[in-house]
Amino acid sequence: NISEKWNDVDVYFSTKLHTTDPVMDLILKTNSEAGLPAIDVAPNQGKFLYLLAKLKGAKNILEIGTLGGYSTVWLGRALPDDGRLITLEYNSKHAKVAEENIRKAGLANKIEVIVGPALDTLPTLKEKGISTFDFIFIDADKPNNPQYLKWALELSGPGTVIIGDNVVRKGHVIDADSEDESVQGVRQFIDLLSDESRIDSTAIQTVGSKGYDGFVLGIVKNI
Numbered sequence: 110n111i112s113e114k115w116n117d118v119d120v121y122f123s124t125k126l127h128t129t130d131p132v133m134d135l136i137l138k139t140n141s142e143a144g145l146p147a148i149d150v151a152p153n154q155g156k157f158l159y160l161l162a163k164l165k166g167a168k169n170i171l172e173i174g175t176l177g178g179y180s181t182v183w184l185g186r187a188l189p190d191d192g193r194l195i196t197l198e199y200n201s202k203h204a205k206v207a208e209e210n211i212r213k214a215g216l217a218n219k220i221e222v223i224v225g226p227a228l229d230t231l232p233t234l235k236e237k238g239i240s241t242f243d244f245i246f247i248d249a250d251k252p253n254n255p256q257y258l259k260w261a262l263e264l265s266g267p268g269t270v271i272i273g274d275n276v277v278r279k280g281h282v283i284d285a286d287s288e289d290e291s292v293q294g295v296r297q298f299i300d301l302l303s304d305e306s307r308i309d310s311t312a313i314q315t316v317g318s319k320g321y322d323g324f325v326l327g328i329v330k331n332i
């Protein structure tokens with residue numbers, strides 16, 4: 110079974126390359142006990158996000174879609190002492206679990222969870238004095254991905270890294286006639302990127318413990 114092999118290989122790399130640890134394991138356990146869906150990024154993907162944020166030297170990170178804070182803590186770990194992360198979550202139960210996980214990870218002073226539909230809370234970020242993020246991770250409801258991309262650009266500067274997760278939809282991203290709103294949301298997101306001269310981007314397909322999926326990576330140009 111090929112997906113079992115993907116999982117076993119993920120476990121092999123994760124074990125060898127330390128993509129997990131007691132704090133991260135506890136977060137997944139807490140999320141599961143709280144009844145949250147296991148739709149967090151995989152451990153090696155979480156560490157990949159961490160490494161990307163480190164590569165970027167990110168100081169201000171925005172995440173759209175917190176769940177239990179698993180990816181949030183990975184990204185938060187990449188921040189310097191004066192770094193900051195804001196994460197947006199619609200579901201107050203998810204946000205509460207995430208806040209507790211963030212506290213246990215020792216990152217409460219750097220990370221703020223803002224509860225509410227992201228399209229309502231995104232416009233409030235400038236009022237908080239943050240006009241530009243240098244790293245933005247989009248991982249919430251896919252039908253709203255086109256709007257999230259517009260907001261990401263609004264809150265970006267030259268060099269801002271923008272990542273959009275789950276863009277493969279098990280391959281259905283190429284079905285133009287799909288009736289799945291998430292597929293259509295991702296397709297519109299890709300169309301926007303395709304027409305957007307201000308962002309340099311690519312998309313990568315992935316396999317692993319979370320199945321067949323993929324992400325978009327973009328960098329806002331210097332214009």
Ligand code: SAM
Pocket residue numbers: 148149150173174175176177178179180181197198199200203225226227228248249250253
């Ligand atoms: N980034 C998380 C991780 O890897 O650990 C996983 C996020 S999960 C895929 C998507 C989250 O987005 C869910 O917790 C869901 O409640 C939240 N969400 C859905 N619609 C939303 C909206 N309109 N605004 C903000 N968050 C939303």
